Amino acid sequence: MRIRAVxxxxxxxxxxxxAGWQSGAHVANTASAVGTTAGTTGxxxxxxxxxxxxxxxxxxxxxxxxxxxxxxxxxAAKADGTFAGDVVQTRFGPVQVQVTVSGGAISDVTxxxxxxxxxxxxQISNYAAPLLRAEVLQAQSANVQTISxxxxxxxxxxxxxxxxxxxxxx
Amino acid sequence: xxxxxxxxxxxxxxxxxxAGSPFKGQYRKRLFKADLLTVIAWASVAGAVALWLADGGxxxxxxxxxxxxxxxxxxxxxxxDLVLLMLLxxxxxxxxDGAVGHDRALEFHRKLGKPSLYLLLAHGVLIAIGYxxxxxxxxxxxxxxxxxxxPDMWLAFVSMALFIAVVxxxxxxxxxxFPYEFWYAVHLLTYAAVLTSLPHQFSVGGLFAEGTWQRWxxxxxxxxxxxxxxxxxxxxxxxxxxxxxLRVSRxxxxxxxxxxxxxxxxxxxxxxxSGGRFFIWRFLAPGQWWHPHPFxxxxxxxxxxxxxxxxLRITVRNLGKGSASLxxxxxxxxxxxxxxxxxxxxxxxxRKHVVMIGAGIGITPIRALLESTPFAPGDATVILRxxxxxxxxxxxxxxxxxxxxxxxxxxxxxxxxxxxxxxxPETEARSGYRLASYAPNLADADxxxxxxxxxxRNVLDDARRAGVREEQLHYERFDW
Numbered sequence: 001m002r003i004r005a006v007x008x009x010x011x012x013x014x015x016x017x018x019a020g021w022q023s024g025a026h027v028a029n030t031a032s033a034v035g036t037t038a039g040t041t042g043x044x045x046x047x048x049x050x051x052x053x054x055x056x057x058x059x060x061x062x063x064x065x066x067x068x069x070x071x072x073x074x075x076a077a078k079a080d081g082t083f084a085g086d087v088v089q090t091r092f093g094p095v096q097v098q099v100t101v102s103g104g105a106i107s108d109v110t111x112x113x114x115x116x117x118x119x120x121x122x123q124i125s126n127y128a129a130p131l132l133r134a135e136v137l138q139a140q141s142a143n144v145q146t147i148s149x150x151x152x153x154x155x156x157x158x159x160x161x162x163x164x165x166x167x168x169x170x
Numbered sequence: 171x172x173x174x175x176x177x178x179x180x181x182x183x184x185x186x187x188x189a190g191s192p193f194k195g196q197y198r199k200r201l202f203k204a205d206l207l208t209v210i211a212w213a214s215v216a217g218a219v220a221l222w223l224a225d226g227g228x229x230x231x232x233x234x235x236x237x238x239x240x241x242x243x244x245x246x247x248x249x250x251d252l253v254l255l256m257l258l259x260x261x262x263x264x265x266x267d268g269a270v271g272h273d274r275a276l277e278f279h280r281k282l283g284k285p286s287l288y289l290l291l292a293h294g295v296l297i298a299i300g301y302x303x304x305x306x307x308x309x310x311x312x313x314x315x316x317x318x319x320x321p322d323m324w325l326a327f328v329s330m331a332l333f334i335a336v337v338x339x340x341x342x343x344x345x346x347x348f349p350y351e352f353w354y355a356v357h358l359l360t361y362a363a364v365l366t367s368l369p370h371q372f373s374v375g376g377l378f379a380e381g382t383w384q385r386w387x388x389x390x391x392x393x394x395x396x397x398x399x400x401x402x403x404x405x406x407x408x409x410x411x412x413x414x415x416l417r418v419s420r421x422x423x424x425x426x427x428x429x430x431x432x433x434x435x436x437x438x439x440x441x442x443x444s445g446g447r448f449f450i451w452r453f454l455a456p457g458q459w460w461h462p463h464p465f466x467x468x469x470x471x472x473x474x475x476x477x478x479x480x481x482l483r484i485t486v487r488n489l490g491k492g493s494a495s496l497x498x499x500x501x502x503x504x505x506x507x508x509x510x511x512x513x514x515x516x517x518x519x520x521r522k523h524v525v526m527i528g529a530g531i532g533i534t535p536i537r538a539l540l541e542s543t544p545f546a547p548g549d550a551t552v553i554l555r556x557x558x559x560x561x562x563x564x565x566x567x568x569x570x571x572x573x574x575x576x577x578x579x580x581x582x583x584x585x586x587x588x589x590x591x592x593x594x595p596e597t598e599a600r601s602g603y604r605l606a607s608y609a610p611n612l613a614d615a616d617x618x619x620x621x622x623x624x625x626x627r628n629v630l631d632d633a634r635r636a637g638v639r640e641e642q643l644h645y646e647r648f649d650w
Contacts, residue, residue, distance in 0.1 A: 005205040012209050013216035020220025024228055091239075091301030091312070151319040 080104075084112060085164035088156040092121040095156035099164040106140050106170065109133045109161065115153045124150045132157050141165070192544070193616075197520035197641065203269035211255055214391075218251040219244055221384045239300030242293050243375075249289030250371070250388075253333075253364060254395045256282045261399045262511055271513030272448075273647055280340070287337040294330055322369035332363035351461075368392065407450075407508035413437055416505035418453070419481065421497060425563045427488045428531065429497045430468065433505055437478040438471035445515035445542045446535030446620065446646065451484065452506040453499055459506075463496070466514070468534040468564060470541050485563060487531035514618065514646045516543045521642060523611040527629055529555035529593075529621030530563075535646060536620055537564045540571050547576025551609040555582045555593065555621065580608050593628035605632040613637040620646040 092115035100108035114125035128150035135144040142162040146154035230240030259279040302312035416435040468485035528536035572579040584595030592599040
């Protein structure tokens with residue numbers, strides 16, 4: 001390799017990398033901004049949940065919060081309300097769902113967090129979440145088929161859902 | 171005797187001014203092309219990483235698991251880029267062949283083999299660690315989970331195994347133990363390896379998600395590479411074979427264990443002026459058709475009629491099993507042809523003077539080059555090397571060509587001395603002759619060398635010591 005080739009190749013490569021870095025920094029800023037907004041919205045929704053006794057948006061306190069609520073309801077066991085499941089870590093990002101119970105039945109399932117590591121994961125999440133929600137509402141349990149092509153997301157979704165259902169004593 | 175050339179002159183020769191170095195412009199252009207290709211190759215690697223950076227890839231480094239995953243992704247992207255570069259280097263693209271030659275292109279191809287495998291292995295390992303950390307699994311369980319749970323990942327594992335097989339069988343030590351055909355068959359698996367690796371990149375890889383322009387970039391690069399391979403390695407050979415309609419017309423002995431194969435065909439004028447560039451021949455006879463033979467023409471094609479019908483000739487020695495059976499080829503056998511490839515031709519010239527040195531069967535490309543490359547009488551030196559006079563194949567024809575074109579011819583015969591690194595026979599070596607003793611203009615000449623690897627190395631060393639620069643040295647490997 002000649003000096004001219006080495007120098008030009010190095011300069012070109014560095015230039016390309018810097019350009020990539022610059023536009024990447026921009027993307028990262030936007031992404032974190034979006035993330036924050038989404039988080040705020042999420043907690044807002046949770047707060048405005050039906051009988052907002054449990055609407056805690058903090059993932060770790062979610063389960064304990066629900067437990068508290070159910071114990072306060074005592075022997076009546078099945079309580080109406082919103083119950084957040086565990087945060088389940090997957091290779092494509094954390095997953096957490098929240099279940100709304102009314103009259104002892106699952107009336108709604110909301111995803112608080114879904115696999116979001118990279119564009120493809122988001123795509124899978126957006127595709128799988130409505131399907132899972134529909135299946136769960138129909139089956140009234142976490143005992144449903146995983147969505148093919150979204151096994152990782154489905155498994156985490158259903159695990160988190162089961163935790164929420166356990167908390168709700170369903 | 172010193173009449174100017176009668177043979178078909180190449181365009182370069184027609185353009186060439188009489189004085190000075192007529193090849194300077196051609197050489198500069200070729201060098202620029204080679205440098206540009208080098209820059210593009212490296213920039214493509216940088217581009218692969220830059221696209222990832224542009225997607226906000228650095229954000230991954232905020233956690234340990236994310237850092238492993240991020241490094242894994244970068245390794246995979248760079249590995250993929252190198253694999254595509256390797257495919258292009260082996261695709262016999264005219265632009266690469268014309269700039270650096272087939273030999274050098276394949277040398278780069280081989281050099282990239284191990285790095286790209288290491289990058290792909292690192293990709294797999296780092297991703298398994300990164301994903302495993304995110305999920306609380308050890309890398310092995312994580313790999314199993316990936317295989318079972320994530321679509322297209324099992325194909326990626328298959329691809330990995332294939333890549334390992336391809337690179338391992340290409341290691342020099344391993345390659346020597348197996349016949350060429352075995353290596354070739356395994357090497358064809360590269361295509362399977364690349365194809366099986368594609369699905370997971372586009373379905374699991376976050377960077378290639380639908381709607382991103384990164385996806386379009388990689389799609390375009392993959393499709394372009396595939397198209398180039400199909401065009402230059404499949405379509406062009408078929409077109410050339412159909413167009414030239416070559417058939418063996420005669421097989422003549424040209425020395426001990428050496429035969430000249432003559433073929434007739436059409437449009438042979440298009441193959442004229444290829445000099446010492448090689449073609450890949452396949453003789454379409456039972457047990458022969460799948461064996462490719464890389465040989466240059468040993469004479470310019472002879473034309474019978476105006477539309478290019480004529481005869482051409484190659485001269486081969488019984489080197490391998492395949493070459494041995496060539497002596498028994500029947501007249502009328504159809505021949506598939508592709509090429510010409512390589513830079514052992516006028517296209518590589520950079521100087522006015524030219525020195526051509528051939529040993530053994532390596533003399534035949536020298537014969538073709540001597541016939542077609544432009545030089546003024548007195549500017550060319552031809553040195554033929556063989557164990558004995560009968561080993562100077564086509565010696566009479568070369569003598570006649572040298573007389574007609576005004577080239578100085580040396581015959582060097584006899585064994586080389588034991589324990590001394592020299593390309594000359596014993597007597598000449600003991601007399602202290604050097605390459606420059608035969609060719610006084612050596613330092614300002616293009617030096618074409620064709621012969622066995624060890625011998626050629628000695629010639630090249632001798633030339634370098636005489637002040638010949640790398641760009642003036644043109645070497646064709648002959649021990650396939």
